[in-house]
Amino acid sequence: MSLLEVRDLKVSYTTRRGRIEALSGVSLALGEGEVVGVVGESGSGKSTLGQAILRLLPRYAHIEGGEVLFQGRNLLELEEDEMREIRGREIAMVFQDPYSSLNPVMRIIDHFSELYEEHGAGYTREEAAKLAGDILEKMGVPREKLLEYPHQMSGGQRQRVAIALGLALNPRLLIADEITTALDALVEAQIVDLLKEVRHTFKTSILFITHNMGLVAQLADKVTVMYAGKIVEFGNTRDVISSPLHPYTKALLASVPRIGGSKELQPIPGDPPDMRSPPPGCRFHPRCPLATEKCRSEEPPLKLKGDRLVACHYA
Numbered sequence: 001m002s003l004l005e006v007r008d009l010k011v012s013y014t015t016r017r018g019r020i021e022a023l024s025g026v027s028l029a030l031g032e033g034e035v036v037g038v039v040g041e042s043g044s045g046k047s048t049l050g051q052a053i054l055r056l057l058p059r060y061a062h063i064e065g066g067e068v069l070f071q072g073r074n075l076l077e078l079e080e081d082e083m084r085e086i087r088g089r090e091i092a093m094v095f096q097d098p099y100s101s102l103n104p105v106m107r108i109i110d111h112f113s114e115l116y117e118e119h120g121a122g123y124t125r126e127e128a129a130k131l132a133g134d135i136l137e138k139m140g141v142p143r144e145k146l147l148e149y150p151h152q153m154s155g156g157q158r159q160r161v162a163i164a165l166g167l168a169l170n171p172r173l174l175i176a177d178e179i180t181t182a183l184d185a186l187v188e189a190q191i192v193d194l195l196k197e198v199r200h201t202f203k204t205s206i207l208f209i210t211h212n213m214g215l216v217a218q219l220a221d222k223v224t225v226m227y228a229g230k231i232v233e234f235g236n237t238r239d240v241i242s243s244p245l246h247p248y249t250k251a252l253l254a255s256v257p258r259i260g261g262s263k264e265l266q267p268i269p270g271d272p273p274d275m276r277s278p279p280p281g282c283r284f285h286p287r288c289p290l291a292t293e294k295c296r297s298e299e300p301p302l303k304l305k306g307d308r309l310v311a312c313h314y315a
């Protein structure tokens, strides 16, 4: 059984400018101890997916269908108090902006104490400080930082603290949503190394959301490629990178340095669609060099090709 299985998840947003279909039937599975990358351009639905799994979507978002099975339980059917237990203890989420999980007027130690208290861990103040210091050190942050406020640290350190906080209750799954995007390249590389260590030391499964295929290549066992609210390709990272089957995956690889082989970077022509009215047929067809009449009118289903899933009429 997978640790996490998302089945045919559909999510929309009601906005003043209309209804946006952010996820149009997304399915994926993540095994125990696995790292799965979710990659795609801005607006493809990656963050919506992460937030929907933990039911952290805003009020004007609607889960229109599907299931989110975590250890076999459908999270979409749980009561809010059951969900609160799952958040942090079973599944943690870390965001691009560490201030999403850090309160600027609270010292780092108080974040940990609050978390332990919320989940009824029953630690004394000394025990909480010891445990928080231990995990902070494992994340490469000196334990003295427990007494500081978030603004007294560098961006990289703040993100390490946010990860430490995410891992404090030893969750089975960590959802990391663009957690290196705001960092410079050197710090980004350090955080990716940290996640590699985390998976080995803590045996945590990770859903790694990013627009950066290069990071997926370094970290993820499997990769899900999303385009305009749908999955277009899913497979072992090595296979997807060495022989992408979907034209969008190919284009994404050609647009990042080093991987993909080409020396010259080729940005993907055109823009992702307006999700208030996505194109008919294959959603990538207006930007696809291989598109035919069939692609304009018929939506390609996600089909198994060997051990790869791909949604293209011509894969």
Ligand SMILES: Nc1ncnc2c1ncn2[C@@H]1O[C@H](COP(=O)(O)OP(=O)(O)OP(=O)(O)O)[C@@H](O)[C@H]1O
Residues within 6 Å of the ligand: 013, 015, 020, 021, 022, 040, 041, 042, 043, 044, 045, 046, 047, 048, 049, 058, 211, 275
């Ligand atoms: N809070 C929101 N309110 C309204 N629309 C939203 C909201 N969040 C996302 N959307 C829309 O839903 C679609 C998917 O967005 P989402 O943020 O999930 O994609 P993404 O791949 O994570 O992109 P990014 O990397 O830019 O966050 C987009 O069309 C986006 O405009």
